[in-house]
Amino acid sequence: MKPMSKAFAFTALxxxxxxxxxxxxxxFVEGKDYxxxxxxxxxxxxxxxxxxxxxxxxxxxxxxNPYMKKWEKTKPADVLxxxxxxxxxPVWEVNARGFYAAQMMGYQDQTHNKLFDTIHKDGKxxxxxxxxxxxxxSQGLDQKKFNKLYNxxxxxxxxxxxxxxxxxxxxxxxxxxxVQGKYVVQGDPAKVPQVVDYLVKKVRADMxx
Numbered sequence: 001m002k003p004m005s006k007a008f009a010f011t012a013l014x015x016x017x018x019x020x021x022x023x024x025x026x027x028f029v030e031g032k033d034y035x036x037x038x039x040x041x042x043x044x045x046x047x048x049x050x051x052x053x054x055x056x057x058x059x060x061x062x063x064x065n066p067y068m069k070k071w072e073k074t075k076p077a078d079v080l081x082x083x084x085x086x087x088x089x090p091v092w093e094v095n096a097r098g099f100y101a102a103q104m105m106g107y108q109d110q111t112h113n114k115l116f117d118t119i120h121k122d123g124k125x126x127x128x129x130x131x132x133x134x135x136x137x138s139q140g141l142d143q144k145k146f147n148k149l150y151n152x153x154x155x156x157x158x159x160x161x162x163x164x165x166x167x168x169x170x171x172x173x174x175x176x177x178x179v180q181g182k183y184v185v186q187g188d189p190a191k192v193p194q195v196v197d198y199l200v201k202k203v204r205a206d207m208x209x
Contacts, residue, residue, distance in 0.1 A: 028194075028198050033187070033195050035186075036182060037170065037182055040182035041168060041169075041180075041181025041182070042181070043180055043181050046207075047078055048079045048179070048203050048207075049079075049082070049181065050075075050079055050081045050196060051084045051178045052064075052081070052083050052084060052176075052177050053085075053169075053171055053174050053176045053177075054083065054085060054086060054175050055085065055096075055174050056095045056099075056115050057091070057095065057119060061175040062116045065112075065113065067192060067193050068177070068192070068193065069113070071196065071197075076200065085100070086162065086166055086171065088171070088172075093159060094127055094129060095126075095127065095132070096159055097129070097151070097155055098126075098129075098146075100158045101136075101146050101150045101152075102136055102146070104149055104154065107139065107140070107141055110139065111136065111141075115135070118135065133147050133150070165178075168181075170184070173186075177192055179200060180199075183199045
């Protein structure tokens with residue numbers, strides 16, 4: 001048998017490396033790729049809950065949004081995904097109230113991406129109730145109903161739940177994706193959905209134990 005040529009040996013080595021890379025990429029590290037909460041939320045039921053905390057004025061949230069939207073279309077059937085506007089300060093709360101008012105009027109899907117684009121592509125500063133109500137009205141919402149809902153008890157309740165969630169998950173900034181009330185994912189927007197998928201599988205495996 002003829003000895004293996006150096007060129008063939010190098011090709012074989014590289015091929016082996018390429019084959020092994022996908023399995024290596026699936027192993028994400030706690031403390032580097034995600035954070036595990038010491039006191040996780042207790043979630044019952046068969047579904048796995050994924051929450052994305054964001055603020056419309058945040059450029060990093062704007063970067064992550066298309067990746068999460070793409071992920072949402074292919075997520076497993078047992079995963080429930082919620083977009084959760086953060087209300088960590090008065091300015092963020094303005095946009096959170098607008099989000100929930102639009103959601104209650106049935107316009108969340110129609111306005112979510114557009115508001116990100118209006119702020120980050122068109123340079124509009126929609127960070128107060130008056131400008132927000134006018135913008136949402138331009139998207140087809142009834143402005144009077146929007147303003148009524150904006151400060152309503154129902155929206156205020158959702159705001160308090162958002163604040164409580166952010167505190168429970170120890171969030172100090174956005175974007176942040178929380179998996180099953182136990183894991184917090186932040187970082188490279190292109191990588192976040194991959195880490196989320198990894199943690200979903202981890203949670204599913206733990207639920208079967």
